[in-house]
Amino acid sequence: MADLSSLLEARYGTTSSGSAAPPAASIAANLTLQTLLQHKSVRSFLPDPLDPGTLEILTAAAQSAATSSNLQTWSAIAITTPSLKSQAATLCGDQAFIRAAPLFIIFCADLARLTTTCAQHGTPGTGLQFLEMYTMAAIDASLAAQNATVAAESLGLGACYVGAARNRPRELASLLSLPPRVVALFGLAVGRPDPGAPPATVKPRLAQDEVVRRETWGQTDESQQKKGAANLAAYDEALADFNTKQGRGDAPAWTYRSAHRIATVESLHGRDIFREVLEERGFKLR
Amino acid sequence: MADLSSLLEARYGTTSSGSAAPPAASIAANLTLQTLLQHKSVRSFLPDPLDPGTLEILTAAAQSAATSSNLQTWSAIAITTPSLKSQAATLCGDQAFIRAAPLFIIFCADLARLTTTCAQHGTPGTGLQFLEMYTMAAIDASLAAQNATVAAESLGLGACYVGAARNRPRELASLLSLPPRVVALFGLAVGRPDPGAPPATVKPRLAQDEVVRRETWGQTDESQQKKGAANLAAYDEALADFNTKQGRGDAPAWTYRSAHRIATVESLHGRDIFREVLEERGFKLR
Secondary structure (H helix, E strand, O other), rough: OOOOHHHHHHHHEEEEEEEEEOOOOOOOOHHHHHHOOOOOOOEEEEEOOOOHHHHHHHHHHHOOOHHHOOOOEEEEEEEEHHHHHHHHHHOOOHHHHHHHHHHHEEEEEEOOHHHHHHHHHHOHHHHOHHHHHHHHHHHHHHHHHHHHHHHHOOOOEEEEEEEEHOOOOOHHHHHOOOOOOEEEEEEEEOOOOOOOOOOOOOOOOOOHHHHEOOOOOOOOOHHHHHHHHHHHHHHHHHHHHHHHHHHHHHHOOHHHHHHHOOOOOOOHHOOHHHHHHHHOOOOOOO | OOOHHHHHHHHHHEOEEEEOOOOOOOOOHHHHHHHHHHOOOOOOEEOOOOOOOOOHHHHHHHHHHHOOHHHOEEEEEEEEHHHHHHHHHHOOOOOOOHHHHEEEEEEEEHHHHHHHHHHOOOOOHHHHHOOHHHHHHHHHHHHHHHHHHHHHHHHOOOOEHHHHHHHHHHHHEOOOOOOOOOEEEEEEEEEEOOOOOOOOOOOOOHHHHHHEEEEEOOOOHHHHHHHHHHHHHHHHHHHHHHHHHOOOOOOOOHHHHHHHHHHHHHHHHHHHHHHHHHHHHHOOOO
């Protein structure tokens, strides 16, 4: 088993002042922590189908995640048929790794099931009119998906989330015959990592104190702003170091790339209509 | 290590026709799968502080989750100070277990950091005007939180999500001094389970084929509708069996309870203003 210090160092990268990782303290490592900390997005898959029972275990892991008030406001579609998977891939940013993966799961916010229970018991379902319920469903679906991902990785499989499932939401809903009040939020490609491809790597993240704050957000005074700017500059440096080691020394800085990723309507790759599609699909957003 | 069959049986419960679980097939169990499948919400904590370094490991696990385009559109506030935690508990449904937990983490959608990178690089940040970015941030925060939960459980800790962090969103934002474009989505209470309290239990979930469908949603014809109705009836039965074993034989059926949980504006416990608060806080929802 890897020691926690080296896992943390890979996760936070290196700046000119050394490792950006927090100290590992005295927490005992375990295989689950190792699986979590070593996560990397895998985009090169062997074509082999998954072992029988794999989808059932991923499903059980997903369903084992917490769900708000046990309402279970999510659903998923597991696609394995090559022709259908290829069409889904086309709609999801036309990404070849989705076609290559033996399993592509589309996770959905699902308020259709609750609509059924309301009809069954003659209640008005007024709560369904509010953005709150879309929020709840998106959270439920995401907790479930992350458990499926961790389960897959514990079995030696690789996975990659596909936010591009929101790029052409009308067409994807049509392809999958989604009913009203169900919307695809993201995909998850799953398969056995191709040992012949360049190995996926652990990508450094922002410094811990940039992301998780203590007790309150902290004052928005000048010293805090300086701290934030220093954190972003250090992260630009850590990612540049990482990219150089990966042979991508010419990659733009994170702050630059992230600013451009959301600069224009076009940079959303079609997702500017997502709210409109949600409303078409029967999600009320009061 | 528990065998997968018994873990699956606990997760899907029992109906009059026997176990509702899928067969475990030939997948080899591992401790991570066991941790995932045995998840239960823990609401009785020892008051002991967590071991030094625990929050750092939970944070690293959370940050190791996938994040859309590596934009890392989430933040969290880790509360351990009793007086502040008590005030947060009051705002989060006034739930005593939050006060008892040594750690209460509030997970937030965070578009403030991207606002900073846009200003830094002089880009318009037009993408931030769309519901898409709120969706992305909610998913990012949820994937992160689930990794923190799994990490905590792998360390023998217990956790409980707190959706009631959306009950009084204005007051909670004020208590935590959240800046514009940051909003609290949910909390996570973490601590050592109290061995003197009744043990938390694995709660059965809906049948697999009710939640994860194959290839497409399936026809919305009569046979499908019958299948859905049968799934919901079977789940009412499985949960009734579970509740009876827990000494709560008088609990309402799941379909009844879920229909009433969203029946009226009042049943949202204040969350009907969540969209309004999002907009006040600078989230654009085009």
